[in-house]
Amino acid sequence: MAKSDSPARVKAKRGKSRTETRRTTPVDVQVGRNVRRRRIELGMSQTALAQACAITFQQIQKYENGANRVSASRLWQFAAVLGVAVVYFFDGLGAPKSEVKGAAPTKMERKIDDDTAKIARKIASISDEKLKKRLKTMLAALATK
Secondary structure, X not given: OOOOOOHHHHHHHHOOOHHHHOOOOHHHHHHHHHHHHHHHXXXXXXXXXXXXHOOOHHHHHHHHOOOOOOOHHHHHHHHHHXXXXXXXXXXXXXXXXXXXXXXXXXXXXHHHHHHHHHHHHHHHOOOOHHHHHHHHHHHHHHHXX
């Protein structure tokens, strides 16, 4: 951009402002949801993840809510800190298509994911294998009704 070009002139040349072209997509939302899911599975706070990545916990919140896109290098960093492969964060997206369509998850859908991860972590921490098996059987029976 030349010194004489104002931001408005640059916008007019390109047709769209930077903020208009950088909107998040359902893929960004799903990646953020999977970051949250793994963090909760590990019992890690947003603050702990943020400190490990040298960013603020507010930024973690923005990533997890799909408000901000996660760059490739940040995704790589999350994978290292959370102990998963990068592909983990794309779980649930299906095969890539020419254009991703779908609505962002509601707050209730995100809450269900968080609660489910917490419950799974608690079940995994039960040391009595018989009790754990009975609990899983009961949950499976309830889910079929």
